[in-house]
Amino acid sequence: MIDLNKNREYIQSYIDLRNSHTKELSTKVITVESTIAWFDSDKCGAIHCVVEGGKVVAAVIVHKRREVTVFSDKKGLGDELLSEAETMAFDLGMPELWAKTNNYSTKLFSRNGYKKEGDVYCKSIHHNGVYGMRAGAEEFPLMVVLSFVFVCNSKCPNCPYNNSDIRKKYTNALYFPVDLFKKIADECGQYNSVIRLSGGGEPFLHKHISELTKYATDKGCKVSIITNGSVDVSGVVDIADMIEFSVDAGNEKEYSVARPGLNWKFLNNNIETAFKTRKRTKLICSIINQKGIDIEAARKHWDYLDAIQIRKFLTWGYNENNSANEMPYLPLEERIPCPCLFERTSIDTMGNVTYCPEDIGYENKFDNVTEKSIKEIWQGDTLKKARELHLNRMGDRLKFCGECEDWKYRTWTFNYWKLRENASNNITT
Numbered sequence: 001m002i003d004l005n006k007n008r009e010y011i012q013s014y015i016d017l018r019n020s021h022t023k024e025l026s027t028k029v030i031t032v033e034s035t036i037a038w039f040d041s042d043k044c045g046a047i048h049c050v051v052e053g054g055k056v057v058a059a060v061i062v063h064k065r066r067e068v069t070v071f072s073d074k075k076g077l078g079d080e081l082l083s084e085a086e087t088m089a090f091d092l093g094m095p096e097l098w099a100k101t102n103n104y105s106t107k108l109f110s111r112n113g114y115k116k117e118g119d120v121y122c123k124s125i126h127h128n129g130v131y132g133m134r135a136g137a138e139e140f141p142l143m144v145v146l147s148f149v150f151v152c153n154s155k156c157p158n159c160p161y162n163n164s165d166i167r168k169k170y171t172n173a174l175y176f177p178v179d180l181f182k183k184i185a186d187e188c189g190q191y192n193s194v195i196r197l198s199g200g201g202e203p204f205l206h207k208h209i210s211e212l213t214k215y216a217t218d219k220g221c222k223v224s225i226i227t228n229g230s231v232d233v234s235g236v237v238d239i240a241d242m243i244e245f246s247v248d249a250g251n252e253k254e255y256s257v258a259r260p261g262l263n264w265k266f267l268n269n270n271i272e273t274a275f276k277t278r279k280r281t282k283l284i285c286s287i288i289n290q291k292g293i294d295i296e297a298a299r300k301h302w303d304y305l306d307a308i309q310i311r312k313f314l315t316w317g318y319n320e321n322n323s324a325n326e327m328p329y330l331p332l333e334e335r336i337p338c339p340c341l342f343e344r345t346s347i348d349t350m351g352n353v354t355y356c357p358e359d360i361g362y363e364n365k366f367d368n369v370t371e372k373s374i375k376e377i378w379q380g381d382t383l384k385k386a387r388e389l390h391l392n393r394m395g396d397r398l399k400f401c402g403e404c405e406d407w408k409y410r411t412w413t414f415n416y417w418k419l420r421e422n423a424s425n426n427i428t429t
Contacts, residue, residue, distance in 0.1 A: 001048040001049060001050055001051075001060075001084055002048065002049050002051055003046065003047075003048055004047040004048065004049050004059070005039045005044075005046065005047065007049075008036070008039075010049060010051060010056055011032055011035055011036070012032060013051075013054075013055050013056040014035070014047065014049055014056045014059055015030055015031065015032060015035060016056075017056050017057070017058075017059060017071065017073060018030060018059065018071065020073070021071040024071070024102060024104050025069065025071060026100075026102075042064075042300070043063075043064055044064060045061065045062045045063040045064045045065075045088075045092065046061070046062050046088045046091075046092060047059060047060070047061050047062075048060050048084050048088060050072070050074070050077060050080075050081075052074075057072065057073050057074045057077075058070075058071070058072030058073065058074055058077045058081060059071060059072070059081075060081040060082070060084050060085050060088070062085055062088040062089050062092060062094070062097070064092075066089070066094050066096060066097055066098055067097070067098055067099060067100070068082070068085045068089075068097045068098070068099045069099070070082060070085070070105070070108075078105075078108040078112075079108070079111075079112060082108070082109070082112045083112075085097060086123075086125045089125055090125060090413060090414065090418065091422075094125070094414075095124065095125065095126065095310070095329060095411070095414050096122055096123060096124050096125060096327060097114075097122070097123050097125065098114075098117075098120045098121065098122040098123075099114065099120060099121050100119070100120055100121075101120075101121050106121075109121045109123075122327070124327070124328065124329050124330070124331075125413060125414065126329035126330060126410075126411035126412060126413050126414055127329075127330055127336050127411070127412045127413065130412075131336070131337045131339075131342070131390075131391060131412070132342060132391065133342050133343075133387075134339070134342050134343035134417075137342060137343050139191070139375065139378075139379070140188075140190075140191040140193060140374065140375050140378055141193060141343065141344050141345045141374065141378050142193060142194060142343045142344060142417075143193065143194040143195075143196055143343060143344035143345075143416070144184060144188055144193055144194070144195050144196070144344065144345055144346075144347060144374065145196045145198055145344055145345070145346040145347070145357050146176060146181070146184070146195060146196065146197055146198065146199065146346075146347055146348075147176075147198065147199030147200055147346070147347070147348040147349060147360070147362075148175075148176045148197040148198060148199045148203045148206055148209075148349075149174060149175050149176065149199055149200065149201040149202065149203055149205055149206050149349075150166070150167045150170040150173070150174045150175075150199065150200040150201050150349065151167075151174050151175070151200075151201045151202070151205050152200070152201035152202050152205070152228075153202055153205065153228075153230055153231075153261065153262070154202070154228060154230065154259055154260060154261045154262050155260050155261055156248075156258065156259055156260065157257075157258075157260070158258075158288070158290060158313070158319055158322055159319075160314075160315075160316035160317070160318040160319050160360060161200045161201065161360070163318045163319055163320075164318040164361065166200060166360060166361045167200055167201075169361070170200070170348075170349060170350075173348075173349040173350050174349070175206050175207075175349065176206065176212075176349045177349065178208055178211075178212065180349075180351055180369070180370065181212050181215075181216075182212075182215060183369070184347065184369060184374065185212075185215055185216035185219045185221055186219055187373060187374050187375065188216070188219070188220075188221045188374070189216065189219030189220035189221045190220065192220050192221070192222065193221060193222070194221070194222045194223075194224055194241070195216050195221045195222070195223050195224070196223075196224045196225075196226070196344075197209070197213075197223065197224070197225045197226065198226045198357075199348070199349075199360075200360065202227060202228055202230065202231065203225055203226065203227055204225075204227055204230075204231035204232075204233065205231065209225075209235070209236065210235035210236055210239070213225070213235075213236045213239050213240050214236075214239050217239050217240070217241075222241035222242075223236075223239070223240045223241055224240065224241055224242045224243075224244065224420075225240055225242070225243050225244065226244045226246060226286075227243060227244070227245060227246065228245070228246050228259060228262060228267075229245040229246070229247065229262075229266075229267040229270050229271060230262045230263065230266065230267065230270075231270075232270060233270060233274055234273065234274065234277070236281070237274050237277060237278045237281050238278055238279050238280055238281050239281070240281050241281065241282065242281065242282040242283075242284065242420060242423065243274065243281060243282070243283055243284070244284050244285065244286055244309070245267070245271055245283070245284070245285040245286070245305075246285070246286050246288075247267065247271075247285045247286070247287060247298070247302060248286075248287055248288050248290075248293065248298075249287070249293055249298055250287075250293075250294060250297040250298030250299070250300065250301035250302065251264075251294075251297065251298075251301070252264040252265075254292065254293050254294065254298075255267070257292060258288075258290070258292075258293060271283070271285070271302075271305070275304065275305065280427070282306050282307075282420065282423040282424060282427055283305050283306050283423075284305055284306050284307040284308065284309060284419065284423050285302045285305050285308055285309070286308075286309040286310075286311050287299065287302075287308065287309070287310055287311065288311045288312075288313050289310055289311065289312060289313060289323065289324045289325045290313045290322045290323060290324055291322050291323070291324050293324070295310060295324070306422070306423035306424075306426045306427050307419055307422045307423040307426060309419055312325070312329070312406075312409040313325075314358075314405075314406045314409060315405045315406060316358065316360055316405075316406065317358075317403070317404070317405060328408035328409065329408060329409050329410060329411045329414075330407065330408050330409075330410060330411070331408075332407060332408045334393070335390075335393040335394070335395055335396060336393075336412075337387075337390035337391055337393075337395060338356065338390060338395060338401065338404075338407055338410050339410055339411065339412050339415065340355070340356040340357060340358070340410065341355065341356065341383065341386055341387050341390055342387060344357065345374065345377070345378060346359070346362075347369055347374075348362050348365075350368075351368045351369045351370040351371075352365035352367075352368055353365060353366065353367045353368060353369060353377055354366065355383070355386060355398070355400060355401075356400070356401075356404075358400075358404055358406055359400060363400070364399075364400045366382050367380070367382065386398055386401075395407075
């Protein structure tokens with residue numbers, strides 16, 4: 001199929017096809033001018049076409065509002081068009097698709113996994129039926145998530161650390177020890193693994209963050225940092241592989257509610273300065289889809305960054321549910337394996353290892369990197385048995401997994417790796 005926006009010589013042929021289907025699509029007649037204007041507007045999604053003999057015979061549209069439309073003059077192309085729609089949505093960073101159906105298309109969408117929700121048919125695009133070790137993670141995790149600090153400078157109302165006693169357990173281990181970090185970086189560097197600095201607070205409150213980011217990078221690691229943007233990030237720009245700003249709003253009023261105690265103007269200046277000065281560090285932002293936040297306004301405000309991730313609201317087992325969109329990524333009743341076990345591991349400031357980043361309190365720690373290598377733990381029996389249970393659709397037999405409220409929001413496709421790829425493709429130097 002061709003991307004019509006990149007092959008505009010086919011626009012007239014596409015218009016001829018679409019205008020011949022106005023009745024079944026319940027749409028108005030379009031023109032070359034209106035189509036080009038659509039491509040050049042902020043409402044633009046994507047249009048892919050099947051071309052035969054120099055003529056467009058079928059097309060699929062994925063609108064920015066996540067609606068999918070298909071039409072064809074040739075029979076038997078419906079399934080192919082919907083498969084292409086998922087790839088398009090994936091590339092556009094869309095977690096789901098929906099469609100208005102009619103007598104012509106209801107069966108088509110139903111057999112392609114779309115489920116009726118109210119007046120439309122919807123489909124998640126977060127799993128494809130193929131599960132197992134992520135490519136490259138067979139010997140060593142692709143990502144090592146470090147709970148880098150357990151201190152913060154904000155009192156976000158929907159933060160699980162603010163809504164629990166977790167930080168009290170780390171009174172004597174608030175910051176990741178330098179020596180332990182270097183030990184981990186030495187091992188991760190051998191596999192070019194991602195070290196993700198996250199955890200129970202603001203990573204840039206760690207006074208050695210710049211030094212440690214450089215150390216890990218020099219060892220061959222890719223350092224990814226999640227920050228609320230309240231502290232100057234210039235010390236790691238063009239050293240870190242990627243910085244993710246958790247912004248959660250697109251205006252000062254909503255920001256003051258989502259991120260109380262932080263400064264909206266400083267956040268914007270901090271990010272803008274990093275964006276203007278960086279040469280290689282990928283800069284993205286995340287926005288939690290929670291009640292009271294205008295997601296589209298926030299998306300528009302931060303649109304200049306390399307990528308934007310709209311996150312599901314997670315309870316983490318501690319928060320009251322404040323989600324503005326509870327549509328699951330994975331159908332929980334099918335117990336599709338959780339991808340975390342097959343790509344990443346998590347380590348706290350004391351070296352404890354747990355199954356999954358969801359276990360932010362390390363209640364299910366099972367090993368320690370001060371006693372074993374990450375490689376030994378990754379290939380050990382504990383994780384092997386957990387993976388086997390998940391692959392056999394029995395992951396809920398693990399107590400922690402069975403009680404997980406957020407399993408349904410894990411994704412095999414629209415994930416960190418895709419986000420990083422999108423950011424890499426969009427970065428300009």
